[in-house]
Amino acid sequence: MNDVDVAIIGAGAAGIGAARHLNGRGLEVLVLEASDRVGGRAWTIGVEGLPLDLGCGWLHSARRNPWVAIAEQSGFAVERRDAAWTTQLQDLGFPPADQAAAHRAFEQWHARLRDDPPASDSAADALPHGGEWNAYLEALSGYINGSSLSDLSAADYLAYVDAAGDEDWRVPEGYGALIASYLPPVPVAFATPVLRIRDDGDGVSLETPRGCLRARVVIVTVATTVLARGAIRLPERYDDRCHAAARLPLGLANKLFLRLTDPEAVPPESHLLGNPRAAETGSYYLRPFGRPLVECFFGGPGAVRLEAEGLDATAAFAREELGALLGADFAHGLRLVAGSAWGQADGFGGSYSHALPGHADARAVLAAPDDRLLFAGEACSPTDFSTAHGALATGVSAAAAALALLG
Ligand SMILES: Cc1cc2nc3c(=O)[nH]c(=O)nc-3n(C[C@H](O)[C@H](O)[C@H](O)COP(=O)(O)OP(=O)(O)OC[C@H]3O[C@@H](n4cnc5c(N)ncnc54)[C@H](O)[C@@H]3O)c2cc1C
Numbered sequence: 001m002n003d004v005d006v007a008i009i010g011a012g013a014a015g016i017g018a019a020r021h022l023n024g025r026g027l028e029v030l031v032l033e034a035s036d037r038v039g040g041r042a043w044t045i046g047v048e049g050l051p052l053d054l055g056c057g058w059l060h061s062a063r064r065n066p067w068v069a070i071a072e073q074s075g076f077a078v079e080r081r082d083a084a085w086t087t088q089l090q091d092l093g094f095p096p097a098d099q100a101a102a103h104r105a106f107e108q109w110h111a112r113l114r115d116d117p118p119a120s121d122s123a124a125d126a127l128p129h130g131g132e133w134n135a136y137l138e139a140l141s142g143y144i145n146g147s148s149l150s151d152l153s154a155a156d157y158l159a160y161v162d163a164a165g166d167e168d169w170r171v172p173e174g175y176g177a178l179i180a181s182y183l184p185p186v187p188v189a190f191a192t193p194v195l196r197i198r199d200d201g202d203g204v205s206l207e208t209p210r211g212c213l214r215a216r217v218v219i220v221t222v223a224t225t226v227l228a229r230g231a232i233r234l235p236e237r238y239d240d241r242c243h244a245a246a247r248l249p250l251g252l253a254n255k256l257f258l259r260l261t262d263p264e265a266v267p268p269e270s271h272l273l274g275n276p277r278a279a280e281t282g283s284y285y286l287r288p289f290g291r292p293l294v295e296c297f298f299g300g301p302g303a304v305r306l307e308a309e310g311l312d313a314t315a316a317f318a319r320e321e322l323g324a325l326l327g328a329d330f331a332h333g334l335r336l337v338a339g340s341a342w343g344q345a346d347g348f349g350g351s352y353s354h355a356l357p358g359h360a361d362a363r364a365v366l367a368a369p370d371d372r373l374l375f376a377g378e379a380c381s382p383t384d385f386s387t388a389h390g391a392l393a394t395g396v397s398a399a400a401a402a403l404a405l406l407g
Helices: 013-022 066-074 096-115 134-145 154-163 175-181 224-228 236-246 300-309 311-326 328-332 362-366 388-406
Strands: 004-009 029-032 044-047 050-053 196-200 203-208 211-220 253-260 270-273 283-286 293-299 334-339 373-375
Touching: 004 013, 004 388, 013 029, 013 175, 013 388, 044 175, 044 334, 050 175, 050 253, 050 293, 066 175, 066 388, 096 134, 096 154, 134 293, 134 300, 175 388, 211 388, 224 236, 236 362, 236 373, 253 300, 253 311, 270 311, 283 311, 293 300, 293 311, 300 311, 311 328, 311 334, 328 334, 373 388
Parallel strands: 004 029, 004 211, 211 373
Antiparallel strands: 044 050, 196 203, 203 211, 253 293, 253 334, 270 283, 283 293
């Protein structure tokens, strides 16, 4: 590995965005990626001829999401249909009056967060004592934030909600495939985890198992969990960044794909919440894009428990919840085809970042300007954290800062 002007650590959405911005500017750029693939938490796999997103799947805030234009320019179709996740197929297990009450509880909790925010900044402290729909709100937090409400900064959560748009679109060929395809023709060193960064003259040296290289500027895009664990040793003056990363842990969300024996058993593009009165329950997207699949989504403490038990146990849990709503025959006809375990995955340790109560300001600390190490990645976004478009924007900003530094 030769010395470079800019080293980009991580080939996820942020690293790809940074590489794209730097490409063609006459600089030596190298992307160092710990795994053997591009995309990071954006990952489309092909199973039985179907593209499945194990990581990001929804183009959130779609009307202002830059991946929409990138998709269209790159020949990827964009599905603009409304998401089905706010609906309950045939109101199964969730009568309309309960749906209305649960929705009201969600709105009232939001109003309390906004109008009477808890002094603790813990989102759980805005729940009504003994509230009938508290478990439902916990389940939603699991999906949205990957965490329980007691670990969630109310201020940070509101910063996202206030900036987010209502439209959520999809890429039938896979969001992960789109993001990976956006990597420009820059060199990528795969299977090359950066282990240490040291000051070295007017630049830095990076240590990897494949040897060392020098760079004038480094863009660090690894997930906060990776930084907080000290997987990359940094010069002491970046301790504040590592502490900030620890205050922005990755919550957990996992997906599981079950193939339907009888695809006509349920309507396409429909949805079921497993148990609206349980904090640990699955969200089941039935026949996404009309495919013969159920895409199961688990988040928060429930996802942590299921991930520890393994994919087969998670599939059994999903069959049980779906069987209770759609009948035992339907549940028997579900075959496990793929699933994620982001918490155990090397180089990730979770799914998306949230701020711990009292630490919404950690995002600005992590993303603060510097003359050698520029931090990027979804957790650095002040409002679009936890998303692929937020990650892209931080990568582009870091690349612009690198260009300014290098004159
Ligand atoms: C299950 C799930 C569902 C999601 N759903 C959505 C969604 O619908 N919409 C949405 O917008 N977002 C969603 N997200 C979040 C989105 O995927 C992420 O926010 C985004 O992809 C993060 O990109 P990133 O570049 O910041 O980080 P990453 O994708 O984590 O990229 C960092 C890269 O660094 C590499 N790396 C780690 N350590 C090292 C090292 N020491 N040296 C070199 N390389 C290293 C990693 O292998 C990785 O490739 C979801 C995520 C998950 C897991």
